[in-house]
Amino acid sequence: MSDFLVALKGRVAGLSGWRRRAAAAGFGVLAAAALPPLHLVVLLVPAFMGLLWLTEGTRRWSTTFAVGWWFGFGHFVAGLYWIAFALLVEADKFAWMIPFAVFGLAAIMAVFPGLSVLATRISRTRNIARVLTIGVAWTAFEWLRGWAFTGFSWNLIGTVWTFSDAMLQVAAAAGVLGLGLLTVIVAAMPAVLADENGRRPIAAVALAGLVLAAVWGAGAARLATAADDVVGGVRLRLVQANIPQELKWRPGLRRHHLEQQLRMSVADPAPGQAPPTHVIWGETMVPFALANDAKALELIGRATPPGGVTIAGAPRITAPGEKPYRVWNSLHAVDHGGRVVGTYDKAHLVPFGEYVPFSRFLPIAKVTQGGTGFSAGAGPTTLSVPGLPPVSPLICYEVIFPGRVTAPGTRPRWLLNLTNDSWFGRSSGPYQHLAAARLRAVEEGLPLVRVANSGISAIIDPYGRTVASLELGRQGVIDGDLPAALVQPTPFARLGNVVFMLLSIALILVALLMPAGILAPNDIKH
Secondary structure (H helix, E strand, C coil): CHHHHHHHHHHHHCCCHHHHHHHHHHHHHHHHCCCCCCCCHHHHHHHHHHHHHHHHCCCEHHHHHHHHHHHHHHHHHHHHCCHHHHHCCCHHHHHHHHHHHHHHHHHHHCHHHHHHHHHHHHCCECHHHHHHHHHHHHHHHHHHHCCHHHCCCCCCHHHHHCCCHHHHCCHHHHHHHHHHHHHHHHHHHHHHHHCCCCHHHHHHHHHHHHHHHHHHHHHHHHHHCCCCCEEEEEEEEEEECCCCHHHHCCHHHHHHHHHHHHHHHHCCCCCCCCCCCEEECCCCCCCCCHHHCHHHHHHHHHHCCCCCEEEEEEEEECCCCCCCCCEEEEEEEEECCCCEEEEEECCCCCECCCECCCCCCCCCCCCCCCCCCECCCCCCCCECCCCCCCEEEEEHHHHHCCCCCCCCCCCCCEEEEEECHHHHCCCCHHHHHHHHHHHHHHHHCCCEEEEECCCCEEEECCCCCEEEEECCCCCEEEEEEEECCCCCCCHHHHHCCHHHHHHHHHHHHHHHHCCCCECCHHHCEC
């Protein structure tokens, strides 16, 4: 076996020119296949082994970076292809942007894998120490990716495990980055079987597998003692209207869409089920400025259970005569009397989707409806509405950012994510979005309710388990209880990424102090 791996490594490391670039991009595509919804996690092993071996065939730092960049380019094109679907909703206006959106975004995001591979090479570690270093570098640059260029924490490598509730539990302490750190190290460790002879590489691979098994076992044990408590007196109805995106904003259909959701809100529950106390609609599912429309508020109020609220996504605009004119992507809580009793404005906006950066110099329109770009809200908040525990509302992709889904101070008792993934059709996008949302529930120890126009709507408990869901592309409602939050905040909720950072520092120290962990200075060419 080792002879085969040594020969294979020699073939991979010996690639050059376009063959090296193609191989790197191909390994990146393999890594993308491990993401939701495919979850082909085993493919991470050849992906990261191949990435390490390709870098051994480079002598210049620029070439090393290029290997990582091409790996990232293949990875992000395969993982983010669904962005093209959003630009086909109004193909006559935006189809021309597809190459720039898909390949351009992938090219920018690929800088981070490129830098992680380069940092690994500069560290001068080798063998097992090099595997530990690539794990730390990869996830450190994933953290940076969540902040740079306004941040894009989509498809963090730890999300590959969202098919397994038990594997997710480590995120309650170390977050998705800690889970990703473990994942990269375990996937890359078999590369050492071709690096040296003897028992040490075999022991390292076995130990990596044991650590993975221990994480699963600890997660399973945590779930075995998990409570299934619910919030008393709260019965939620999630309305998944499944209105086609190309029809949603048509002026002649807006009242029809409102009436459709009103009918779904007041429909009788299934036999033997309690009626809802609170109703929730998806992102901008009221396709006009609800707070300024007294008639619409009255209609929603009539459909709202007494003592409860209907929470609905809707654009919010400045009051008549107020200047400057501004628009927000918002949600409103409307009570039985048709009064708005709570509002949240989305703070983390999608570049080019909800606003155009440098719009003074870029003569292009934003992809979402309307000629005015959205304004950003104040940021995470804890919202109190009648009959419900305090909630942290999150609109669309605000839910993908670890450690940034709750406001400082008063801890919410649940997370609410309104989104409209119908932009992305039947693609990987909605599954990836849901996976990220589930990880936020585990990290924070808070239940999460997700309402999506076309799916996937779901009620998720504080352990990341899906209590109820409605599949992609279906119209219907989910009636369910609101799971109770964990009594004590998780370590991640209290400390953020501190556990991940301490683990990363410890692994780097181990890598640097390992025997034969340092290469001679002349092994690296600038």
